[in-house]
Amino acid sequence: MRATVLGAGSWGTALASVLGGKGVPVTLWGRDAEVVQAITRDHENARYLPGIKLPAAIGATTDLARALEGAELVVLAVPSHAIRQVVIEAKRHLHAGVPIVSAAKGIEVETHMTMNEVLEDVLPVPMHPYLCFLGGPSFAKEVARNLPTAVTIAGRWERITRGVQAVFHTQTFRPYTSTDITGCEIGGCVKNVIAIAAGLSDGMGYGGNARAALITRGLTEITRLAVRKGANPLTLSGLAGMGDLVLTCSSDLSRNRRVGFGLGQGRKLEEIQRELGQVAEGVLNARSVHELALKARVDMPITQMVFRLVHESYPPQQAVTDLMMREIKSEI
Missing domain, CATH: 3.40.50.720 (NAD(P)-binding Rossmann-like Domain)
Structure with missing residues (x-):
């Protein structure tokens, strides 16, 4: 071959x-x-x-x-x-x-x-x-x-x-x-956006509790969108979902996590991307996933927060407060 x-x-x-x-x-x-x-x-x-x-x-x-x-x-x-x-x-x-x-x-x-x-x-x-x-x-x-x-x-x-x-x-x-092509594709794409959120949290010094919450609730958002597009929800508990998400949110090798970490430290996006020297897919995908979620009428608050951070220069502390003060509800 x-x-x-x-x-x-x-x-x-x-x-x-x-x-x-x-x-x-x-x-x-x-x-x-x-x-x-x-x-x-x-x-x-x-x-x-x-x-x-x-x-x-x-x-x-x-x-x-x-x-x-x-x-x-x-x-x-x-x-x-x-x-x-x-x-x-x-x-x-x-x-x-x-x-x-x-x-x-x-x-x-x-x-x-x-x-x-x-x-x-x-x-x-x-x-x-x-x-x-x-x-x-x-x-x-x-x-x-x-x-x-x-x-x-x-x-x-x-x-x-x-x-x-x-x-x-x-x-x-x-x-x-x-x-399940759709499940694998949505999992592989949206995890990059969630990784920016996880990096932001770490950059702001919020610790393990916050990171675990973002990974878990991020998986919920990924699954919602994937299922709306016809995926099997079990796919998102596997390598293309949870596996890829955990890795990208928790390792310094992740360019998307490093973007979020820099933003959490108060650095400018342009400076962070210049230092990386490679594409961080989550920056572009924050827009495309956010717009797709609106189009599909899927609630994705973490994705929305990342979109506002990287494309509208929304203040990180205000974004965190907005997430924490959303209407309280049942987990499932």
């Missing part, structure tokens, strides 16, 4: 490393010529995963047509806001019958579409059954270092998801399968 990974950032490189470590020939595509040249020359992505040697089976290119030539598996690992344009450019080089695995987590700002909906909007119908979606608690740096990781791969056809599962399965990377 020959695989292509579109996106030479930390996540795309880590997934390429999983496949390449099994001896699967992988072509990693990216727009940044310096990153691509360094991967080819040094077998290292020094910008996004410094100090981690990549398998010899990985090659890299900036040529999209060359990257996709002969691909028997395609992985989409570009940021969610770039998925539509990249797939439009790649479409004429993709072939029906080839599994396409989206590893992007987000909801498109302009349309409020999930990544599955975006891909089905761009790609021809015969390709739709071959779409799969990878989610779950998985920091790129830990995956690339071969630290034990478990994820979920969701898709329509069990035959396709099981095939993708087998290709990705290693001694340190364990995929489970699911047919």
